[in-house]
Amino acid sequence: MRKEVLTLAFARAVFVEFLSTLIFVFIGLGSALKWPSALPSILQIALAFGLAIGSLVQAFGHISGAHINPAVTIAFLVGNQISFPRALLYVLAQLAGAIAGAGILYGVTPANTRGNLAVNAVSARPCSSASSSALPPPPPPPPEPSVFWVGPILGACLASLLYFYVLVPYCMALSDRLAILRGTYEPEDDWEEQREERKKSMELTPP
Amino acid sequence: MRKEVLTLAFARAVFVEFLSTLIFVFIGLGSALKWPSALPSILQIALAFGLAIGSLVQAFGHISGAHINPAVTIAFLVGNQISFPRALLYVLAQLAGAIAGAGILYGVTPANTRGNLAVNAVSARPCSSASSSALPPPPPPPPEPSVFWVGPILGACLASLLYFYVLVPYCMALSDRLAILRGTYEPEDDWEEQREERKKSMELTPP
Amino acid sequence: MRKEVLTLAFARAVFVEFLSTLIFVFIGLGSALKWPSALPSILQIALAFGLAIGSLVQAFGHISGAHINPAVTIAFLVGNQISFPRALLYVLAQLAGAIAGAGILYGVTPANTRGNLAVNAVSARPCSSASSSALPPPPPPPPEPSVFWVGPILGACLASLLYFYVLVPYCMALSDRLAILRGTYEPEDDWEEQREERKKSMELTPP
Amino acid sequence: MRKEVLTLAFARAVFVEFLSTLIFVFIGLGSALKWPSALPSILQIALAFGLAIGSLVQAFGHISGAHINPAVTIAFLVGNQISFPRALLYVLAQLAGAIAGAGILYGVTPANTRGNLAVNAVSARPCSSASSSALPPPPPPPPEPSVFWVGPILGACLASLLYFYVLVPYCMALSDRLAILRGTYEPEDDWEEQREERKKSMELTPP
Numbered sequence: 001m002r003k004e005v006l007t008l009a010f011a012r013a014v015f016v017e018f019l020s021t022l023i024f025v026f027i028g029l030g031s032a033l034k035w036p037s038a039l040p041s042i043l044q045i046a047l048a049f050g051l052a053i054g055s056l057v058q059a060f061g062h063i064s065g066a067h068i069n070p071a072v073t074i075a076f077l078v079g080n081q082i083s084f085p086r087a088l089l090y091v092l093a094q095l096a097g098a099i100a101g102a103g104i105l106y107g108v109t110p111a112n113t114r115g116n117l118a119v120n121a122v123s124a125r126p127c128s129s130a131s132s133s134a135l136p137p138p139p140p141p142p143p144e145p146s147v148f149w150v151g152p153i154l155g156a157c158l159a160s161l162l163y164f165y166v167l168v169p170y171c172m173a174l175s176d177r178l179a180i181l182r183g184t185y186e187p188e189d190d191w192e193e194q195r196e197e198r199k200k201s202m203e204l205t206p207p
Numbered sequence: 208m209r210k211e212v213l214t215l216a217f218a219r220a221v222f223v224e225f226l227s228t229l230i231f232v233f234i235g236l237g238s239a240l241k242w243p244s245a246l247p248s249i250l251q252i253a254l255a256f257g258l259a260i261g262s263l264v265q266a267f268g269h270i271s272g273a274h275i276n277p278a279v280t281i282a283f284l285v286g287n288q289i290s291f292p293r294a295l296l297y298v299l300a301q302l303a304g305a306i307a308g309a310g311i312l313y314g315v316t317p318a319n320t321r322g323n324l325a326v327n328a329v330s331a332r333p334c335s336s337a338s339s340s341a342l343p344p345p346p347p348p349p350p351e352p353s354v355f356w357v358g359p360i361l362g363a364c365l366a367s368l369l370y371f372y373v374l375v376p377y378c379m380a381l382s383d384r385l386a387i388l389r390g391t392y393e394p395e396d397d398w399e400e401q402r403e404e405r406k407k408s409m410e411l412t413p414p
Numbered sequence: 415m416r417k418e419v420l421t422l423a424f425a426r427a428v429f430v431e432f433l434s435t436l437i438f439v440f441i442g443l444g445s446a447l448k449w450p451s452a453l454p455s456i457l458q459i460a461l462a463f464g465l466a467i468g469s470l471v472q473a474f475g476h477i478s479g480a481h482i483n484p485a486v487t488i489a490f491l492v493g494n495q496i497s498f499p500r501a502l503l504y505v506l507a508q509l510a511g512a513i514a515g516a517g518i519l520y521g522v523t524p525a526n527t528r529g530n531l532a533v534n535a536v537s538a539r540p541c542s543s544a545s546s547s548a549l550p551p552p553p554p555p556p557p558e559p560s561v562f563w564v565g566p567i568l569g570a571c572l573a574s575l576l577y578f579y580v581l582v583p584y585c586m587a588l589s590d591r592l593a594i595l596r597g598t599y600e601p602e603d604d605w606e607e608q609r610e611e612r613k614k615s616m617e618l619t620p621p
Numbered sequence: 622m623r624k625e626v627l628t629l630a631f632a633r634a635v636f637v638e639f640l641s642t643l644i645f646v647f648i649g650l651g652s653a654l655k656w657p658s659a660l661p662s663i664l665q666i667a668l669a670f671g672l673a674i675g676s677l678v679q680a681f682g683h684i685s686g687a688h689i690n691p692a693v694t695i696a697f698l699v700g701n702q703i704s705f706p707r708a709l710l711y712v713l714a715q716l717a718g719a720i721a722g723a724g725i726l727y728g729v730t731p732a733n734t735r736g737n738l739a740v741n742a743v744s745a746r747p748c749s750s751a752s753s754s755a756l757p758p759p760p761p762p763p764p765e766p767s768v769f770w771v772g773p774i775l776g777a778c779l780a781s782l783l784y785f786y787v788l789v790p791y792c793m794a795l796s797d798r799l800a801i802l803r804g805t806y807e808p809e810d811d812w813e814e815q816r817e818e819r820k821k822s823m824e825l826t827p828p
Binding site: 012015016038040041043044047051063 | 787
């Protein structure tokens with residue numbers, strides 16, 4: 001557990017998760033505010049979220065993996081891809097980044113624009129994707145915020161289990177799996193091999 | 208015929224066709240419903256279909272080929288790219304996946320949104336792509352559902368014959384072609400070779 | 415001149431130019447018709463043109479280069495990239511493909527949709543790109559159709575000369591350049607070399 | 622300082638910065654004019670800016686790096702990626718290109734379209750990106766034009782320092798860093814190495 005956490009690369013990765021989630025929330029929520037000059041369309045909001053996350057993964061993926069979302073990090077943990085300390089610090093960095101991004105947005109937008117949607121979006125749907133904006137107005141009792149926590153994390157974990165254990169499984173000793181979980185696994189050899197193997201299996205070949 | 212069908216990879220591929228068609232139909236039809244807050248534009252529906260299929264091919268292409276559409280699978284069969292048992296099970300999985308996807312959508316949407324378009328889309332245009340929504344209101348006798356079966360399959364087969372036998376043909380003994388059709392062809396050697404060859408011929412070189 | 419023209423690959427390339435221009439014109443003009451259900455927005459038309467040409471280049475680029483446009487073919491000729499017989503037959507195939515695509519579109523659209531824009535677009539702006547639809551209504555004397563011929567061809571040739579002779583020049587004997595023009599140049603060696611060299615020079619390296 | 626500046630490749634790079642900025646400003650501002658037939662939506666303007674810069678980087682990136690923006694060039698200088706003479710001439714070429722692009726646009730648009738937005742955009746927000754159009758109408762005293770200079774350059778430099786010195790640092794002797802700044806650094810060896818190293822570190826590997 002000591003090994004991975006104490007590296008400089010680990011600190012960089014955690015910082016990058018903070019920074020990328022900050023930028024993502026700032027752009028995403030900012031694109032969904034009720035701007036007076038032109039109310040953004042659902043297509044516009046959806047493209048803002050999608051292109052933002054695509055650009056962030058391209059820019060930061062090689063440093064931290066660019067999870068940006070606690071559900072993704074927890075799914076990677078469940079899929080035995082990252083260590084527990086890494087997952088814990090990524091999630092904390094993402095939460096701090098999201099709060100910071102929303103806070104900066106709150107500070108730089110005029111009150112009439114900010115007051116309607118940004119606060120609402122932050123309080124009632126913190127983890128919802130852009131497409132959920134297409135839902136009809138919620139019924140009188142608003143959906144519990146927990147919906148936005150339980151749903152994405154459960155779905156991501158299910159997808160991770162399905163992908164890493166059923167669809168594209170790889171054999172590994174239990175001790176190695178535990179070492180990954182603890183962050184003491186030697187990364188240079190293992191990841192290199194796995195990466196090669198996975199790359200090969202992911203080429204688009206006729207089945 | 209035994210060989211290919213009995214592998215674990217084959218079962219995974221069939222399951223992935225089921226799952227990807229389910230997701231595709233769920234996203235595609237869901238994007239075309241008459242949401243009360245904002246009626247989706249044709250551009251929005253078209254991008255939802257296009258980006259959904261693009262993402263699914265990227266995620267699942269390396270497992271099953273990500274056909275997602277019976278017309279594509281039948282065209283691959285006609286082009287001598289896959290075995291008959293594979294084509295049969297892919298089509299069955301796709302049909303089951305499409306029904307499951309539409310069923311889930313039916314279950315999670317409110318009645319006033321669902322009642323108008325989802326049912327209509329499911330009953331009258333099961334295989335139509337998003338762009339067909341741009342067609343004018345159909346004349347009094349609505350087009351036969353068979354239009355959505357015969358058209359895409361015929362077009363896909365024609366394209367497959369043109370591509371695999373005229374434009375990018377490759378020489379192969381009849382016995383080998385029959386072995387592909389039966390699923391008894393040794394995949395490791397053959398596909399490897401073909402893949403290399405095809406990759407080479409597909410690089411964008413000046414003619 | 416005999417050599418290149420008599421190959422099967424040459425016939426395939428010419429046919430592919432015909433087919434891809436047919437599809438491009440069919441999709442492009444079809445996206446710009448005055449559909450009664452929803453008038454397409456300029457963004458929608460622009461994306462239809464752009465995504466259509468992108469998909470066609472991806473599918474057919476390895477067979478013919480996917481010029482699709484006489485201005486592109488003439489620019490490649492001027493840039494000493496293709497032979498004169500190839501350029502001539504490409505342009506003829508493109509013109510035939512464009513007429514065929516517009517004809518099929520004419521046949522399959524209802525009269526009220528087709529009558530307004532398709533004929534207008536075909537007669538007055540045969541080579542215009544989608545973005546030209548954003549121009550204001552033309553002044554009383556409509557622009558000469560020749561504008562749509564002279565403009566794109568002149569611009570493409572200028573770009574080709576700038577690119578192939580100034581920005582990314584390569585040394586070649588005059589006799590070799592003439593052989594390319596006549597189509598008697600040995601393609602296997604030369605293109606292979608040029609391709610490698612050009613690939614290398616086109617990698618995104620810091621200057 | 623002599624070495625790099627006197628090469629033909631350097632002259633080409635400076636010219637390409639001029640040309641690409643001209644095209645970018647022409648397309649970007651042109652997409653934001655108040656066209657009478659259909660006022661462009663914010664999504665349309667944003668996609669025009671984004672796709673224009675993406676295409677220009679793809680076409681010209683291998684010649685000059687396709688900075689297109691003084692803020693990007695200054696950030697590369699601060700990040701010790703380019704020489705001072707290169708940065709100086711790039712910025713001059715970009716300013717000249719932007720003025721030329723705006724001038725051509727001014728010349729080819731009708732007065733009623735041009736008069737409203739193009740001049741306004743050029744005078745008040747020369748460096749703003751498309752998304753800034755989503756801002757509410759500015760308060761009575763309009764923002765200083767210096768905002769569009771100080772903001773992007775400061776932000777780009779901060780990002781460059783963060784990226785090149787903290788997130789993806791590389792060790793280099795001070796004398797070498799000064800040689801890069803002066804343009805006397807041997808480019809063939811160094812860039813080749815750095816490129817390989819950076820390429821390797823930028824592959825999307827699990828952390």
